[in-house]
Amino acid sequence: MKVVCVGGGPASLYLAILLKLRDRHRHVTVHERNPAGATYGWGVTYWPDMLATLAAHDRPSARAIEEHSVKWGDGVAHVREATTVHHGDEGFAIGRHELLRILAERASSLGVDVQFDHAVPPGDPALDGDLIVAGDGSRSPLREQHAEHFGTRITSGNNRFIWLGTTQVFRSFTFAFVETDHGWLWCYAYGFDSRHSTFIVECAPHTWTGLGLDTMAGADALKLLESLFAAPLEGHPLIGRTDIDGPSQWEQFRTVTNRVWSYGNLVLLGDAAHTTHYSIGAGTTLAMQDAMALAQALQNAPLPAALGHYERVRKGELLRLQNAARHSAGWYENLTRYIEMEPHQMFALLGQRHSPLLPYIPPQLYYRVDRAVDRTQALRSLKRWLGPRIAQLLGS
């Protein structure tokens, strides 16, 4: 079987590894348009259970990923002058460059033909295989060519965000909310190696235009953000993206869904198939889980049936997280509903931002009930059962 993967992100590279592990005789190629070591973004998070899942599929790459990751155990929120700490919010982060290096090296060592600097647009002669994998990201050119068949739906969030890095190393997952004359700005920041952190800044559209960030030159915008986030940055600079795709840009998050995930022998994988808002920090994990499911489906059934099975399994598994991501993005779009609460209350509800109930219940009441519920096992179960049903009733 000849498999051609377009895009050298975590989805394609991990699929290539798993396909080779299952059958060394498969011919698997990964085409990445960028040179080796050049990619967008900074560090990405993942959650504790992911390491065990990765190890169950491929122990060497799981071990390398763990070795090159940093772990945090606390969450910290700064609101104006107040700081609140939550102990026990465990998670991991790894530099995107490092993750892709590990996966590309592992794939090559297993005999995958990894070709960097090789863009494969629709119609390219390289698209010649028994299976063509569109792992070419959220703007997938291969998907776009058949957007009508796939039933692609793209919705843009209202808020603006920019994905930056910094040399300030945040040892906890850190949120900082800063008030300006034009509204609130906030950052999500976490260290991903011994010298750098990811620093994502987000704000409402009126804050973005009010501060002039929509028209400001990139370097001036970084200076303004450095001054607004001077307290958490403690004198460290913010760094824009310097990769091949050009400097960091302000964006609106695009949620991608597809009615169907394959067309003949072309199958969508990772962000090409679905995206989930970055505030739940799961896109990379989900992309690699797609790879696990597709490799398994191809093991168990011949081609057309395998692709159908993969789609059904993954759509089912994704539903809960897609809903959580939608509610999480909505929490930030309605920040003013929560930001004037006592900081510890606000932080507690930030931790509940995935809840389908929260948008419908006055925040103070939700907070009080949630505290009470947490003390009783029976009420906790009731809340878990009730949440999705009430959201469904309310048409969420």
Ligand SMILES: Cc1cc2nc3c(=O)[nH]c(=O)nc-3n(C[C@H](O)[C@H](O)[C@H](O)COP(=O)(O)OP(=O)(O)OC[C@H]3O[C@@H](n4cnc5c(N)ncnc54)[C@H](O)[C@@H]3O)c2cc1C
């Ligand atoms: C601000 C932000 C923060 C995020 N933070 C996290 C996080 O903390 N944790 C997490 O799990 N996820 C996070 N994500 C999501 C994560 O980055 C993606 O979900 C993940 O990278 C998807 O992997 P992928 O392989 O499907 O696509 P990508 O990683 O996008 O890879 C696609 C690749 O295809 C290549 N390509 C495109 N077109 C072609 C072509 N024609 N020919 C050849 N190559 C091509 C691209 O260059 C790219 O390398 C974040 C996303 C954003 C925007």
